[in-house]
Amino acid sequence: MRVVRIIARLNIGGPAIQAITLSERLVERGYETTLVRGQEGPREGSMEYLAERLGVRPVLVPSLRRSPGWHDLPALLSLIRIVYRQRPAIVHTHAAKAGTLGRLAALLASAGVRSRPRLFHTFHGHSLAGYFPPRTAATYRRIERLLARHTDCLIAVSEEVRDELVALGVAPAEQFEVVPLGFDLSPFTVTGEARARARASLRDELGIPTDAHVISLVARLVPIKRVDRFLRIAAALRELPRVRFLIVGDGELREQLQASPEAHELAEKLVWTGFRADMPAVCFASDVVALTSDNEGTPVSLIEAQAAGVPVVSTEVGGTASVVTDGESGFLVARGDEAAFASVLRRLHSDASLAAELGRAGEARARERFGLERLVADIDRLYREARR
Numbered sequence: 001m002r003v004v005r006i007i008a009r010l011n012i013g014g015p016a017i018q019a020i021t022l023s024e025r026l027v028e029r030g031y032e033t034t035l036v037r038g039q040e041g042p043r044e045g046s047m048e049y050l051a052e053r054l055g056v057r058p059v060l061v062p063s064l065r066r067s068p069g070w071h072d073l074p075a076l077l078s079l080i081r082i083v084y085r086q087r088p089a090i091v092h093t094h095a096a097k098a099g100t101l102g103r104l105a106a107l108l109a110s111a112g113v114r115s116r117p118r119l120f121h122t123f124h125g126h127s128l129a130g131y132f133p134p135r136t137a138a139t140y141r142r143i144e145r146l147l148a149r150h151t152d153c154l155i156a157v158s159e160e161v162r163d164e165l166v167a168l169g170v171a172p173a174e175q176f177e178v179v180p181l182g183f184d185l186s187p188f189t190v191t192g193e194a195r196a197r198a199r200a201s202l203r204d205e206l207g208i209p210t211d212a213h214v215i216s217l218v219a220r221l222v223p224i225k226r227v228d229r230f231l232r233i234a235a236a237l238r239e240l241p242r243v244r245f246l247i248v249g250d251g252e253l254r255e256q257l258q259a260s261p262e263a264h265e266l267a268e269k270l271v272w273t274g275f276r277a278d279m280p281a282v283c284f285a286s287d288v289v290a291l292t293s294d295n296e297g298t299p300v301s302l303i304e305a306q307a308a309g310v311p312v313v314s315t316e317v318g319g320t321a322s323v324v325t326d327g328e329s330g331f332l333v334a335r336g337d338e339a340a341f342a343s344v345l346r347r348l349h350s351d352a353s354l355a356a357e358l359g360r361a362g363e364a365r366a367r368e369r370f371g372l373e374r375l376v377a378d379i380d381r382l383y384r385e386a387r388r
Contacts, residue, residue: 001030001031001032001089001090001383001387002031002032002033002034002086002087002088002089002090003026003031003032003033003034003088003089003090003091003092003383004033004034004036004082004083004086004088004090004091004092004106004117005019005022005023005033005034005035005036005091005092005093005094006036006037006079006091006092006093006094006098006101006102007019007035007036007037007038007093007094007095007098008037008038008064008065008066008095008096008097008098009037009038009039009040009041009044009064009065009066010037010040010046010047010048010051010058011040011041011044011045011046011047011220012044012045012046012047012220012249012275013047013220013300014124014157014181014297014298014299014300015094015095015122015124016047016050017047017050017183017300018094018122018124018181018182018375019035019037019094020035020047020050020051020054020056020058021050021054021182021183021184021372022375022376022379023035023054023056024054024055024056025372025376026376026379026380029376029380031380031383034059034082034086034088035051035056035057035058035059036058036059036061036064036079036082036102037058037059037060037061037064038060038061038062038063038064038065038066038075038097038098039060039061039062039063039064039065041065041066043221043250043251043252043254044220044250044251045220045249045250045275049277059082061075061078061079061082063075063078064078064079064097064098064101065097066097068097072101075101076101076104076105076108079101079102079105079106080105080108080109081109082105083105083106083109083110083117084109087117088117089117089118089387090117090118090119090120090383090386090387091103091105091106091117091118091119091120092120092121092122093119093120093121093122094121094122094124095122095123095124095125096126096127096140099121099122099123099144099147100143100147102121103119103121103147103150103151104147106119107119107150118152118153118383118386118387119150119151119152119153120151120152120153120155120382120383120386121147121151121153121154121155122155122156122157122179123154123155123156123157123161123162123165123297124157124161124181124297124298125157125161125295125296125297125298125318125319126161126164126165126168126297127140128140128141128144128165128168128170129164129168141168141169141170144165144170145169145170145171148170148171148175149171151175152386153177153382153386154170154171154175154176154177155176155177155178155179155382156176156177156178156179157178157179157180157181157297157298157319158178158180158297158298158318158319158322158323159178159319159322160318160319160321160322161297161298161318161319162176162178164318177382179375179378179379179382180298180322180369180370180374180375181298181300181303181370181375182370182371182372182373182374182375182376182378183300183303183304183307183370183371183372183375184372185303185304185307185366185367185370185371185372187279187280188280188283188304188307188308189307190280190284195284198280198281198284198285199281199284199285201281202278202281202282202284202285203285206246206271206273206285207271208244208246208271208285209242209244211242212242212243212244213240213241213242213243213244213287213288213349214243214244214245214246214285214286214287214288215234215237215243215244215245215246215286215287215288215289215290215345216245216246216247216248216282216285216286216288216289216290217230217245217246217247217248217249217289217290217291217292218248218249218279218282218289218291218301218304218305219247219248219249219291219293219301220249220250220251221247221249221250221251221252221253221254221257222251222252222253223253223294224293224294224295225249225251225291225292225293225294226292226293226294226315227247227253227257227292228257228260228262229292229315229338229341230245230247230290230292231257231260231262231263231266231270232262232338233290233292233338233341233342233345234262234266234269234270235262235265235266236338236339236342237342237345237346237349238265238266238269240346240349243269243349244269244270244271245266245269245270245271246271246273246282246285246286247270247271247272247273248273248274248275248276248282249273249274249275250274250275254272258272279304280304280308283304283305283307283308283310284308284310286305286310287310287311287348287349287355288310288311288312288313288345288348288349288355289301289302289305289310289311289312289313290312290313290314290341290345291312291313291314291315291320292314292315292341293314293315293317293318294315294317294335295317295318296314296317296318296319296320297318297319298319298322298323299314299319299320299323302314302320302323302324302330303323303366303370304366305362306323306324306329306330306359306362306363306365306366307362307363307366307367307370308363309359309360309362309363310359310362311329311330311331311348311354311355311358311359311362312324312329312330312331312358312362313330313331313332313333313341313344313345313348314330314331314332314333315332315333315334315335315341316332316333316334316335317335320332323370324362325361325365328358328361328365329358329361329362329365330358330362331344331358
């Protein structure tokens, strides 16, 4: 069964990981996938290394980019040509930009043809509220509603994302399938000795003392991730014994954040690493992984941290509740309550037994709910049902 999978960019994050790994893992189930990708921005990082490692060779459409503009027209024409030449059974798009241009391209490429490919679209989150001015957001919602009428299967990565899209009028609940993300979590399961070596090696590389208590944030440095919030919380905790703060990621706000009063106040207690490909080592080197976003789809950093047995603390936004069971595998805090967030981090700093208990529960939950084989089986089932 031939599949054309389209994603606007292979930037660091869950959507790119899903697009690449599904392209590779579905081969053994009888699928031939062409992965079509656009161009990342200059500060977004790239998952190209993962595609290379898995033997996936994406087709690059340079004009396919995240932001809207004149380049959307040549991108659309390129996608129409690809779909027309491939004649796939399925076109599966990931995230907003690829979802708009990819689905439109599939419909136009099939105009006048007896049958068209089945259309799938995965919402890895959404930007239909809180990102754009009201008039722009309303236009995007109308586009999503129109495309939904011509889409055979809408996939949401969590119940929370589905419910938000239903409330925004994108489509009725019965048109959605909830398919949680899935990852190869085996690199996060290692022997105690290997874990200790990776932990010590990364700390040595970053100049972090072996006995430090490390609180890490893994995120793109963009407005929605609210790294400024993390810095304020960190500044409130700077007097904790042996504490260090690690920010893993890059983005448009890096210079602004590094120049902030909180960053200067934290001084040597704050380490910026930029993007890193060795996420297991980052998790092993951390004592807590935090996330302070204003919105999330399904946060990969929290899944990976839990798979590594590291306790997590996050704002309760978007799909975070589908990843973290509050009080059992980590803690969820109201988005604007920085004092409560700091209080939870203080508690984990002082209570090693609680941190270990949360880590064990999180590891079990991550492996049960977010394994890659489960994801592949779910997508395979949906594809085959659509072709009946």
